[in-house]
Amino acid sequence: MPIATVNPATGETLKTFEPHGPDEIEATVARAASAFREYRTTSFAERSELMRRAADLLEKDRDEIAAIMTTEMGKTLAAARAEAAKCVKAMRWYAERAEGLLADERVDTADVEDSGGSRAYVRYRPLGVVLAVMPWNFPLWQVVRFAAPALMAGNVGLLKHASNVPQTALYLGDLFRRAGFPEGCFATLLIGSREVEGVLRDSRVAAATLTGSEPAGRSVASIAGDEVKKTVLELGGSDPYIVLPSADVAAAAKTAVTARVQNNGQSCIAAKRFIVHTDVHDEFAERFVAGMAALSVGDPMREGTDVGPVSSEQGRADLEELVDDATARGATALCGGRRPQDQPKGWFYEPTVLAGVTPDMRIHHEEAFGPVATLYRVPDLDAAVDLANDTPFGLSSNVWTSDNAEQHRCVRDLQAGGIFFNGMTASHPAMPFGGVKRSGYGRELADHGIREFCNATTVWYGR
Missing domain, CATH: 3.40.605.10 (Aldehyde Dehydrogenase; Chain A, domain 1)
Known part of the structure; x- marks a missing residue:
């Protein structure tokens, strides 16, 4: 290179x-x-x-x-x-x-x-x-x-x-x-x-x-x-973002957009897998997809741009392969899923939310390094924790809940170097940063x- x-x-x-x-x-x-x-x-x-x-x-x-x-x-x-x-x-x-x-x-x-x-x-x-x-x-x-x-x-x-x-x-x-x-x-x-x-x-x-x-x-x-x-x-990281019934769903969905597309989605600690309890799934999905679809994609030097390009032509190709594999196997793009039509130059990709992701899809196990999110529906906390841990990575995690028992359970069982409640993962000089597993x-x-x-x-x- x-x-x-x-x-x-x-x-x-x-x-x-x-x-x-x-x-x-x-x-x-x-x-x-x-x-x-x-x-x-x-x-x-x-x-x-x-x-x-x-x-x-x-x-x-x-x-x-x-x-x-x-x-x-x-x-x-x-x-x-x-x-x-x-x-x-x-x-x-x-x-x-x-x-x-x-x-x-x-x-x-x-x-x-x-x-x-x-x-x-x-x-x-x-x-x-x-x-x-x-x-x-x-x-x-x-x-x-x-x-x-x-x-x-x-x-x-x-x-x-x-x-x-x-x-x-x-x-x-x-x-x-x-x-x-x-x-x-x-x-x-x-x-x-x-x-x-x-x-x-x-x-x-x-x-x-x-x-x-x-x-x-x-x-x-x-x-x-x-x-x-x-x-x-x-x-790498494929951080889970868990939303449970006691969460402030509006705040969780708004923060989720930033958590996914920070740095044009190219962050190891960006939330990538959105795991939502069935009781609040539909409300969260509606707000989250609307927020992702409303983002401004374009010239990163221009004030007001929300999402710039991915860093390289190969990086965009890698992202497209993951999305295409998922949709070919039955996943649905609730928004995005393609190159923006108004950006013929550069390596742009639309903010994307994929639903219906299953374990046979590459994106279920591989890190998507760009503005692509996967959305899952789960019936309870047990399923949320199991799905969160079903990854070779363990960098950080996000959990939205006001229930103390649920918070203690997540601290005990989530396999990650960090657990952030009711907010998004961030690195700070006062807090140790790193991961487990791969x-x-x-x-x-x-x-x-x-x-x-x-x-x-x-x-x-x-x-």
Whole structure:
């Protein structure tokens, strides 16, 4: 795949970039390893000052980088601005709290005496150079939610970004340089997927994090496993959105529209499977389908556009295959189900709701990465939970109910890394983020995320 900016709203190639060759890769890795030897000794106060500067610069650059993101992957300009603002918030959050999150943990004095010692504690120390393999769908946020905690912990980062967002990737490397981080602390590698293995196997690289597809995750995990290196994987999701009789159905349906089409439907934590109790199914379906059908599809740079294009021609083809397979096997498109007739250029697809989906259809088990929802009717909570768990993924979930017993049941039984009641899934610096099953392992954000790439070191003193 070429490293290029191709506008998904028009299909036009705007810029191409020459990939980094072996010598440049070697120099970049060497600089990172050298930077870590010094950077790891800096104080939290020093790192915090650098991170705050980076946040201030990003805040000033918000409109500029938002336009780049929209041009490169098609999210609406409003969504791109919001993404940049979210990154600023996360950077400041970690700048303020990292020292406390990684403070030494004292071991109980009585337990130390039992071991024959006088005192002991756990110290969190940085691992070293961390390779980040990142996706195009949130090209700024996915990187910052790794980089902010990793850099605040004293690690350094190498970024291999998706090949269709090279300008965003280069911006990120330049951002941390402008903020004053030492040379090599954070660098962008313009390389293809084939070069990832060589970088990951390099003895100077300590660990890796990947957000992306399941095949990409399997590849990175297998290489890292062979090298006995730590990894964090955040992969796909097919999140359930359960609506039960005690829910505010109007609010649930309105939120469902946003939950499905956020980022043009290209989000691993977007709600994708809408599982509705039969008592409220018809009302929810009517409101939900009307909301999806009313969305404005068009130029993502235009204010007022609700849904832009999917990121690539292949991405739209993949989406069409899932919808066509489902309708050929008996599913019904309650709205959408085709390319918009008024958008002859670019890779647009109408917001779509499919009903009558059955387990023999691909979309029942595979992730639809675009503005396509599946709608199910269930007789009770047992059936809702069973259907919600009937997926190889387990990233997040949404449940609409005001019944405490139903909420406790869902917390106990839903197989997901997150459960959001009476609202839609969102990532936030204060809450750990990640999944189970084929959605990956490890956590980003919060204290869990900053500790993922730390050596939890036991320090013990004898008498």
